[in-house]
Amino acid sequence: MGYALQAVIAGAGVLSVASRQVPGTRVVPLGQGLSLMPMTDEVFDAVTDGSDGRDLGFWRLPGGFDTLLAQWSTAGPIAYVEAEYFGGVGEQRAAVWADGALALGPLDEPTKRRFRGPRRGTGPG
Template sequence: MDAARVVGLRQGLALLPMSAALSDAVTDAAQARRADFWNLPAGFDRVLAEWSEDGPVAYVESEYFGGSGEENVAVWRDAHLTLGPLHLLEGELMPPEGTPVCRALRALGAVAGARRDEFTSVGLGEHRWTEKWLT
């Protein structure tokens, strides 16, 4: 896909930032859009399930401003949804097992570091905006 840009993260993980161009390229207009995610392109969950036959795959949405925000995640393995969808809404307390994003990263094999959660340990805190991951 011309619109796809894979970005290497720490711990052997990779990120495929969902740009507007990529979203347009992977949207299947014949499929219904899932209401439990903000920006998951219609039909893309089926693509993620297919990709997970080669290894676990996560779809992650995270939006924060000034320390408050929301997260939506799902993880597929062996073509099956194995975690989620999980959501953390603004104002909700963080569950004892961690944020949905950290739980998804753990499902992909990420490990938290000393005084760092999985999000920080794999390097997701390096950019705040999707566009920055694309440059």
């Protein structure tokens, strides 16, 4: 079993306003005041400017979308996240923009082995 995720995460108000600028977006509430906007093919096509978009190392960040994320972040912090896992092996990457600039990341976490649960003696005591 596996999964793939490419999405924007931000405060509900930030994404509600931002999503009005992009055709085909859907905003999904996550709780704790956060929402998620999936990076669908339609959204990808609407926000890409045709450039490579791999400057930050993401595999599906549309070219030029980082500029739009920076603009949106003037209203509140906003993150772009990607993850892909299959059989416990995969990778994830995230970056956060705030106040109009890249504030954190990109951070990545490759996983090269299956997670088998906590080692003995590391659980709650």
